[in-house]
Amino acid sequence: MTEKTKGQIEAEISEAVIKFEKEFMGRGPLETKSYIIDDMVLVRLKNVLTQAELKLADIHEHKDGRELVKRIRIALLEQGRPLLEKAVEKILRIKVKSLHTDISTxxxxRIILFTLVSAPGIYLDKN
Structure with missing residues (x-):
């Protein structure tokens, strides 16, 4: 079995998160980058909000719109959390301990942070 580089595994995680966002949330991000740092995986997604969500989050239009968009997005991610954790666990072959997320309206x-039960030690090089 060929060992994958850290960069290849990070790219696989990004692809899995993009697939989740498209299939579960209904729209994928414009750009996604994943970083494995010790026993954590940080995923940064850019431009994930729909035009309707951006309009709702416009502070001049709706007083509570930003909070509403954040709450809805977090609730949706919580519903799909088992699918997302399973995808990351399959790639890393390490159990996810917890998932944290926030989104900027x-x-x-959006930032998604996975903490793992242990640091992945499966890389030949760090590229």
Whole structure:
């Protein structure tokens, strides 16, 4: 079995998250980048909000719109959490301990942080 580089595994995680966003959330991000840092995986997604969500989050239009968009997005991710965790666990072959997320209604950027039960030690090189 050929060992994969850290960069290849990070790219696989990004692809899995993009697939999840498209299939479960209904729209994929414009750009996604994943980073494995010790026993954590940080995923940064850019431009994930729909035009309707951006309009709702416009502070001048709706007083509570930003909070509503954040709450809905977090609730949706919680519903799909088992699928997302399973995808990451399959790629890394390490159990996910927890998942944390936040989304900016200003930039449309979402951060997902997975903590793992242990650090992946499966890389030949760090590229």
């Amino acid at each position: 200003v930039t449309g950027e």
